[in-house]
Amino acid sequence: MSALATLTPLQKTMRALRNIPRGIWRFLKLMSRNKTGFLGFLIFIGFVLLTTVGPLLVPEAKSADILAIYAPPCTFKEWRVFARDAWFKGIEVSAIEESGAPICTKHLLGTDSQGKDIFAQIVHGGRDILQMALLTGLISTFVGITLGALSAVIGGRFDAFLTILADIWLTIPRFPLLAVLATLVKLDNMLMLALLLSFLSWAGLYLSIRAQVFSLKERDYVEAAVALDLGLWHIIFSEILPNMMSYIAISFTFGMTSAIYAQVGLVFLGLVPLTRNWGVMINLAWTQGAIFFKDSVYFIMAPVMSIALFQLSIVWMSRSLEEIFNPRLRTG
Amino acid sequence: MSEYLIEARNLVRTFGTRKARVTAVDDVSFGIREGEVVCLVGESGCGKTTTGKMITSLLKPTTGQVLYQGRPVWRPDGRKADDFKTYRLGVQIIHQDPYASLNPSHTIYKILSTPLLHHKLVASPAEAMTRVVELLNTVGLGPVEDFLTKYPHQLSGGQRQRVSVARALTVNPRCIVADEAVSMVDVSIRVGLLNILSDLKRTLGVTYLFITHDLAVAKFFAWEGRIAVMYVVSIVEFASTPQLINSALHPYSKALLAAVPEADPELTRHKQRLQLRSQDIPSLLALPSGCRFHPRCPFFEPGLCDVQRPELTLLEDNHYVACHVAARQAGVAGA
Numbered sequence: 001m002s003a004l005a006t007l008t009p010l011q012k013t014m015r016a017l018r019n020i021p022r023g024i025w026r027f028l029k030l031m032s033r034n035k036t037g038f039l040g041f042l043i044f045i046g047f048v049l050l051t052t053v054g055p056l057l058v059p060e061a062k063s064a065d066i067l068a069i070y071a072p073p074c075t076f077k078e079w080r081v082f083a084r085d086a087w088f089k090g091i092e093v094s095a096i097e098e099s100g101a102p103i104c105t106k107h108l109l110g111t112d113s114q115g116k117d118i119f120a121q122i123v124h125g126g127r128d129i130l131q132m133a134l135l136t137g138l139i140s141t142f143v144g145i146t147l148g149a150l151s152a153v154i155g156g157r158f159d160a161f162l163t164i165l166a167d168i169w170l171t172i173p174r175f176p177l178l179a180v181l182a183t184l185v186k187l188d189n190m191l192m193l194a195l196l197l198s199f200l201s202w203a204g205l206y207l208s209i210r211a212q213v214f215s216l217k218e219r220d221y222v223e224a225a226v227a228l229d230l231g232l233w234h235i236i237f238s239e240i241l242p243n244m245m246s247y248i249a250i251s252f253t254f255g256m257t258s259a260i261y262a263q264v265g266l267v268f269l270g271l272v273p274l275t276r277n278w279g280v281m282i283n284l285a286w287t288q289g290a291i292f293f294k295d296s297v298y299f300i301m302a303p304v305m306s307i308a309l310f311q312l313s314i315v316w317m318s319r320s321l322e323e324i325f326n327p328r329l330r331t332g
Numbered sequence: 333m334s335e336y337l338i339e340a341r342n343l344v345r346t347f348g349t350r351k352a353r354v355t356a357v358d359d360v361s362f363g364i365r366e367g368e369v370v371c372l373v374g375e376s377g378c379g380k381t382t383t384g385k386m387i388t389s390l391l392k393p394t395t396g397q398v399l400y401q402g403r404p405v406w407r408p409d410g411r412k413a414d415d416f417k418t419y420r421l422g423v424q425i426i427h428q429d430p431y432a433s434l435n436p437s438h439t440i441y442k443i444l445s446t447p448l449l450h451h452k453l454v455a456s457p458a459e460a461m462t463r464v465v466e467l468l469n470t471v472g473l474g475p476v477e478d479f480l481t482k483y484p485h486q487l488s489g490g491q492r493q494r495v496s497v498a499r500a501l502t503v504n505p506r507c508i509v510a511d512e513a514v515s516m517v518d519v520s521i522r523v524g525l526l527n528i529l530s531d532l533k534r535t536l537g538v539t540y541l542f543i544t545h546d547l548a549v550a551k552f553f554a555w556e557g558r559i560a561v562m563y564v565v566s567i568v569e570f571a572s573t574p575q576l577i578n579s580a581l582h583p584y585s586k587a588l589l590a591a592v593p594e595a596d597p598e599l600t601r602h603k604q605r606l607q608l609r610s611q612d613i614p615s616l617l618a619l620p621s622g623c624r625f626h627p628r629c630p631f632f633e634p635g636l637c638d639v640q641r642p643e644l645t646l647l648e649d650n651h652y653v654a655c656h657v658a659a660r661q662a663g664v665a666g667a
Binding site: 219220221223224226227228229230231234238239242243245327328 | 388390417420421423424425427428429432433434435436437438446447450451483485496499500502503
């Protein structure tokens with residue numbers, strides 16, 4: 001402790017940088033305290049890598065292939081044969097594929113109605129969804145916190161007005177409204193869509209944050225901070241906010257999940273002109289195949305399962321997040 | 333320089349909306365001299381805590397003024413006075429509930445070092461550490477290393493309350509308002525905590541406004557100081573502790589003293605109890621007319637007590653009482 005005072009700024013920065021790996025390690029350790037939460041975290045990271053790094057490795061499925069329409073993924077037996085040829089007999093992978101072996105080895109999850117690789121579509125179609133979910137989660141959480149905190153701190157008419165507005169807002173069925181709004185507003189970029197989705201989902205988070213701040217600002221330790229004259233900034237960000245962090249983190253994750261559902265819903269209905277994403281895949285699979293052919297099961301199930309698994313990972317991850325931000329759970 | 337370090341002048345505080353107002357504190361005045369202990373005693377809901385919060389300006393008085401070192405805290409237009417900061421740091425509060433008064437997401441070191449660093453009371457983090465260790469030793473929390481990195485939930489109620497005391501001491505206050513500071517602590521460690529507070533009075537010259545509902549604690553802690561007895565929104569008797577304990581003049585104080593159990597059961601059995609006319613505490617929404625105690629007072633005089641409100645009057649040396657009957661007995665007219 002005494003050494004810290006004599007350090008130059010550069011040394012301090014170096015020390016801070018050296019602490020980063022330790023910080024990450026500590027974060028992982030805290031995350032792994034809850035097994036379900038950690039599993040969710042791993043799946044989440046997997047999806048993030050799949051949709052950010054994945055497109056660099058997996059080429060996009062652009063051209064249709066008439067010979068490979070609705071090719072199913074390899075069965076376990078076919079994989080075994082392929083593995084035997086490739087690894088134990090030492091045959092080049094390209095040679096196996098050219099020799100007319102099952103097409104399935106080229107297509108991890110099979111192909112769609114045009115013979116395009118489904119896995120490639122999953123890899124390239126997730127980024128939009130993830131980015132939009134993150135953006136919507138951030139915006140709606142930010143708006144919810146700002147309005148909720150202001151409402152609780154200012155009180156009076158401002159508070160009454162916003163509360164009534166939120167109550168009315170919550171009674172409006174939001175998805176139909178969203179569908180109607182989506183036809184009115186030109187949703188050609190992600191930010192617009194994220195803004196629209198956050199605009200629709202502000203009320204729930206606003207009401208709960210407001211209630212939290214109302215309760216927290218009357219706590220004795222906040223009063224003690226006022227008596228110690230620690231300043232409004234400190235009181236909000238150091239006394240009140242940390243005690244809401246687990247709640248905010250969970251709201252954020254739920255904001256993400258509802259944004260995904262809303263967006264996929266819009267895309268499925270064909271109201272948002274976004275190409276290459278999971279929602280579009282479901283739409284195509286539904287309209288071009290799933291109603292007619294049982295072979296298209298992989299085409300429709302791949303995006304559905306991706307979305308479901310991603311949602312599940314977020315919900316699971318929020319369990320770990322709750323533990324991280326709650327010191328009582330953190331240190332047991 | 334005035335006689336008092338901190339003084340309350342005609343403090344009134346009401347709560348509620350325009351339609352339904354509740355008076356929590358009505359016309360409370362008293363002063364505390366430098367280094368003195370003043371105990372505020374009264375039952376639940378009589379306005380003790382509200383008074384304490386107005387003294388620390390955590391609540392703004394509806395009317396009335398708080399004076400710190402002779403200077404008013406509030407300007408006539410209702411804003412804070414220019415030297416508010418001196419006062420703000422000079423008067424600190426210790427809360428009743430040790431489970432609610434410490435931020436659960438901060439370590440003990442953070443709780444204690446934040447005020448030090450924020451007000452630049454220390455030059456460096458290293459110095460802050462030294463000072464935090466010193467403070468923890470002052471309040472008897474040792475070995476210090478065990479506590480620095482702990483969170484409040486890892487501490488017992490008594491330990492937390494000591495941290496609260498240490499936190500109040502970080503800014504070197506002249507006056508501490510202890511709002512039922514020992515009420516929620518186990519009886520076994522209550523005396524230890526009271527002794528620490530007493531030591532601070534001796535070594536640092538801290539002035540106390542000690543709020544409690546427990547006369548025994550008041551007697552123990554403020555023997556050299558004074559006690560103000562509050563009954564339903566105002567002070568009814570204000571005297572030095574020995575005077576009040578041995579020769580209380582207000583009927584309510586007498587009743588309160590008579591209700592304190594004695595250690596000797598024989599003594600308790602034969603103790604003279606003051607027979608109150610009613611056991612009900614009046615509702616704050618419908619305060620009694622005249623003297624607030626008259627519906628319960630055994631010495632109630634119709635036509636006087638229920639009409640005219642008695643003023644807090646000096647009856648003996650340093651002994652203020654708000655009672656018509658007591659005033660007449662003492663030979664003070666016009667009360």
